[in-house]
Amino acid sequence: MSLNNSDSLGHQPDLPFLDADDCSGAVVLVVDDDPTLRLLMKEALQQVGFQVMEARDGQDAIDLFQQIIPDIILMDVSMPVKNGFEACEEIRALPYGRYLPILMMTGLDDMNRVKQAYKAGATDFLVKPINWVILGHRVRYMLRSAKTLEQLRESQKNNQALIDSLPDTIVKVAINGTVLDYKAGDGGSLKMDKKDVIGYKLDAFLPKTLATELSGLVLDVFKSGETASKEFTIKLKRNKYVYEGRLIKIGDYEVVCILRDITERRNSEEKIHYLAYNDALTTLPNRSFFNEWVSNRLSYLRKLNGFLSVFILDLDNFKQINDTLGHNIGDALLKSVALRLKQAIDTVCDSQHGCGDECEVLLSRFGSDEFAVVFVHPRHAIPVEAIASEMHKEFSHSVELLGHEIFITASIGSASFPDDGRDLNALVKNADTAMHHSKRHGQNHFRSYSRSMNARSMDRLTLENSLRKALDSNELLLHYQPQVNLKTGKIVGAEALIRWQHPERGLISPDRFIPIAEDTGLINSIGEWVLGEACKQMKHWVDAGYDINRMAVNLSSIQLRQPDFIHRIRRIVSSVGIAPSYLEFELTETTLMRNAERSISLLHEIRDDGLVLSVDDFGTGYSSLSYLKRFPIDALKIDRSFVQDLEQDSDDAAITFAIIAMAHNLNLKVIAEGVETPQQLQILQEHECDEGQGYLFGRPQLPIEFEELLKKQSD
Amino acid sequence: MNKTEKGENQASCDSLDQSVLDGLRALESSGSIDLLSRVINLYLSSSIDLVRLLEAACDSGECEKIEQYAHGLKSSCNNVGALSLGHYLESLEAEARNGMIKDVNKSLTTILHEYDRVTAALTQELVLKCR
Numbered sequence: 001m002s003l004n005n006s007d008s009l010g011h012q013p014d015l016p017f018l019d020a021d022d023c024s025g026a027v028v029l030v031v032d033d034d035p036t037l038r039l040l041m042k043e044a045l046q047q048v049g050f051q052v053m054e055a056r057d058g059q060d061a062i063d064l065f066q067q068i069i070p071d072i073i074l075m076d077v078s079m080p081v082k083n084g085f086e087a088c089e090e091i092r093a094l095p096y097g098r099y100l101p102i103l104m105m106t107g108l109d110d111m112n113r114v115k116q117a118y119k120a121g122a123t124d125f126l127v128k129p130i131n132w133v134i135l136g137h138r139v140r141y142m143l144r145s146a147k148t149l150e151q152l153r154e155s156q157k158n159n160q161a162l163i164d165s166l167p168d169t170i171v172k173v174a175i176n177g178t179v180l181d182y183k184a185g186d187g188g189s190l191k192m193d194k195k196d197v198i199g200y201k202l203d204a205f206l207p208k209t210l211a212t213e214l215s216g217l218v219l220d221v222f223k224s225g226e227t228a229s230k231e232f233t234i235k236l237k238r239n240k241y242v243y244e245g246r247l248i249k250i251g252d253y254e255v256v257c258i259l260r261d262i263t264e265r266r267n268s269e270e271k272i273h274y275l276a277y278n279d280a281l282t283t284l285p286n287r288s289f290f291n292e293w294v295s296n297r298l299s300y301l302r303k304l305n306g307f308l309s310v311f312i313l314d315l316d317n318f319k320q321i322n323d324t325l326g327h328n329i330g331d332a333l334l335k336s337v338a339l340r341l342k343q344a345i346d347t348v349c350d351s352q353h354g355c356g357d358e359c360e361v362l363l364s365r366f367g368s369d370e371f372a373v374v375f376v377h378p379r380h381a382i383p384v385e386a387i388a389s390e391m392h393k394e395f396s397h398s399v400e401l402l403g404h405e406i407f408i409t410a411s412i413g414s415a416s417f418p419d420d421g422r423d424l425n426a427l428v429k430n431a432d433t434a435m436h437h438s439k440r441h442g443q444n445h446f447r448s449y450s451r452s453m454n455a456r457s458m459d460r461l462t463l464e465n466s467l468r469k470a471l472d473s474n475e476l477l478l479h480y481q482p483q484v485n486l487k488t489g490k491i492v493g494a495e496a497l498i499r500w501q502h503p504e505r506g507l508i509s510p511d512r513f514i515p516i517a518e519d520t521g522l523i524n525s526i527g528e529w530v531l532g533e534a535c536k537q538m539k540h541w542v543d544a545g546y547d548i549n550r551m552a553v554n555l556s557s558i559q560l561r562q563p564d565f566i567h568r569i570r571r572i573v574s575s576v577g578i579a580p581s582y583l584e585f586e587l588t589e590t591t592l593m594r595n596a597e598r599s600i601s602l603l604h605e606i607r608d609d610g611l612v613l614s615v616d617d618f619g620t621g622y623s624s625l626s627y628l629k630r631f632p633i634d635a636l637k638i639d640r641s642f643v644q645d646l647e648q649d650s651d652d653a654a655i656t657f658a659i660i661a662m663a664h665n666l667n668l669k670v671i672a673e674g675v676e677t678p679q680q681l682q683i684l685q686e687h688e689c690d691e692g693q694g695y696l697f698g699r700p701q702l703p704i705e706f707e708e709l710l711k712k713q714s715d
Numbered sequence: 716m717n718k719t720e721k722g723e724n725q726a727s728c729d730s731l732d733q734s735v736l737d738g739l740r741a742l743e744s745s746g747s748i749d750l751l752s753r754v755i756n757l758y759l760s761s762s763i764d765l766v767r768l769l770e771a772a773c774d775s776g777e778c779e780k781i782e783q784y785a786h787g788l789k790s791s792c793n794n795v796g797a798l799s800l801g802h803y804l805e806s807l808e809a810e811a812r813n814g815m816i817k818d819v820n821k822s823l824t825t826i827l828h829e830y831d832r833v834t835a836a837l838t839q840e841l842v843l844k845c846r
Binding site: 033035039044046078133 | 746747
């Protein structure tokens with residue numbers, strides 16, 4: 001037998017996955033009372049690069065441990081002074097001892113000792129007799145796994161620190177709904193002791209509604225495997241909490257619920273929402289809210305064939321109160337109006353007009369002194385008249401505000417779905433139109449929208465406002481168009497034509513603003529201004545010696561209706577100091593025919609003063625020839641539409657010739673309007689038309705340009 | 716190898732487990748010079764004290780001490796392959812732990828006899844190694 005023949009065992013097993021540098025230099029503490037074992041251990045471990053320290057018993061081991069802090073301990077169990085179990089337990093309690101790998105050495109036959117070893121905190125055990133060749137590798141594996149565990153602990157610690165720093169409440173739930181782990185979040189409402197939570201079902205510690213919802217969601221997540229998120233609102237002790245929950249399935253058997261208290265965020269969102277959707281002064285919903293609310297209701301009312309009415313209420317003369325009594329009073333007044341409208345709505349809802357529970361009402365403030373009220377009913381039309389009357393009742397008495405007795409009225413307009421509009425914009429616009437109509441018909445009125453209210457009335461209203469200012473701010477001006485004697489070709493007169501140079505809109509046609517001026521009564525002051533300006537201009541030209549003998553000015557029927565009209569024009573004419581015979585008033589057929597009897601006597605008076613009268617736009621309106629004979633008129637102006645068609649030898653041409661003939665029979669002069677071509681001129685001349693007006697002779701132009709024409713003529 | 720040597724070898728085989736010794740030789744050949752000799756010498760020098768202590772303990776009948784010394788000696792014996800001796804010591808240790816030693820004199824005699832065989836066999840190992 002060769003003693004050196006130990007190749008089969010003497011070769012170290014090749015373990016390539018074990019890095020030689022892995023643990024080299026690591027310190028191993030060998031604890032055994034048997035010196036032969038210590039010697040063998042030392043040799044075996046040194047061979048694979050460990051440093052070995054030796055202790056002969058448990059106490060020795062504890063002392064040495066504290067001096068050198070080894071990387072691993074191999075410890076015998078039965079030793080004098082202090083056995084391995086006791087030593088192991090003590091070391092575990094020492095600094096750095098908690099996670100140190102400790103291997104207990106014991107016989108394979110003694111399972112009790114193995115159990116006891118683990119109980120004492122041993123990491124693992126080594127079976128005696130020890131295989132010396134394998135030992136080094138065994139210890140190295142042990143160290144490596146200890147290192148891995150250490151890293152794991154470190155990363156777990158980091159994770160835990162991370163998790164602990166999260167403001168979220170984290171609950172790990174098993175498939176049966178039992179809580180496996182719990183971390184309290186920052187929100188006070190879900191703060192509980194771990195021991196009251198772990199091992200219990202969700203409903204044992206969460207508010208019932210939340211537990212039910214959460215459990216349902218946990219099941220969903222288990223089934224689907226998909227991450228879910230949901231918002232939960234819970235009420236605890238009269239406080240409302242909002243949680244944002246995210247549920248994530250981890251592995252096959254666990255769901256992690258992350259609950260974040262978003263109560264504060266939600267509160268500030270609600271506040272922002274409130275500020276965005278409410279008027280700060282009256283706390284009423286604002287226009288944005290109104291718009292969303294109405295749009296939302298309309299979308300289902302369309303399907304239901306339901307009803308909705310929008311009331312727009314505008315305070316009369318609020319601006320005046322604000323300006324004279326100050327903003328404090330103004331603001332207080334607006335608040336009182338809000339209250340009064342609420343009162344009116346309550347009264348309506350309580351009364352027989354009330355539409356019962358199915359009725360919905362919204363009161364909002366649009367801004368400044370404008371309020372809107374909406375009534376919605378799924379089945380019945382809204383009794384708008386009754387509601388408006390209820391609102392007006394609230395304005396029938398004065399209120400005392402900051403020591404001032406204030407009486408205010410409101411103009412109300414309404415528009416109803418579906419008749420007056422099918423969408424928000426149409427309804428608001430039409431209710432607004434109706435409100436402006438009621439305002440125009442005096443204060444404290446109500447009008448419900450009707451189609452006759454011109455769609456352009458909004459635009460008209462803004463124009464109306466600017467028109468009121470136009471006179472004062474010198475935006476109005478006069479152009480003059482020459483009237484020419486067709487026989488001599490000479491300018492014999494001028495027609496004064498009004499122009500409005502709007503600062504933003506540019507030149508606005510009289511067709512556009514004269515009807516507004518007539519509707520509002522502004523025509524009277526505008527008309528007087530025109531007359532005055534035209535008189536001054538004429539006087540200037542006459543005084544300058546130009547050969548011109550007539551200034552024509554248009555008159556509106558509204559002006560004629562003024563009881564003191566004649567006095568007004570006399571005053572103007574005399575104040576300028578021009579002979580009335582230089583002036584001609586042009587009136588349309590319609591003006592003449594309207595209230596014809598009264599017109600006749602008035603016109604006589606005018607004519608007696610020496611003024612000339614002519615009928616404008618003749619042929620376009622309704623004329624009664626019998627009346628025409630009775631009017632004290634001097635001339636007819638053939639409307640441009642007839643003149644335009646002269647060259648076509650059409651019916652219109654025939655009418656034109658008939659008018660000329662008839663006028664001459666009645667001893668009336670004839671002026672053709674809108675003469676633009678030499679052909680037209682020639683035809684008119686052939687038919688002995690007296691005078692002409694149109695682009696062929698000159699456009700309406702500025703006084704200075706007109707004067708140039710006069711100058712040329714006199715040269 | 717002559718006949719005598721072989722006989723002696725067989726005698727040592729009875730008391731020493733060769734596989735344990737082979738394990739020590741393997742460790743020696745992988746880098747521990749004279750390991751086997753050092754272990755045997757250490758055993759021979761350290762075990763004798765324990766044997767004396769065990770003898771004394773048996774004489775006085777102190778179970779606790781019997782258990783302690785038997786255990787210590789057992790561990791050393793197993794390390795050098797004296798498994799039979801280790802086995803006898805283990806039995807005594809177990810009996811002492813239970814406080815019920817059937818026949819302490821008989822056990823001790825068996826142990827001392829086997830110890831002599833072991834030391835003889837180990838000494839022979841040393842001699843063989845030196846050659």
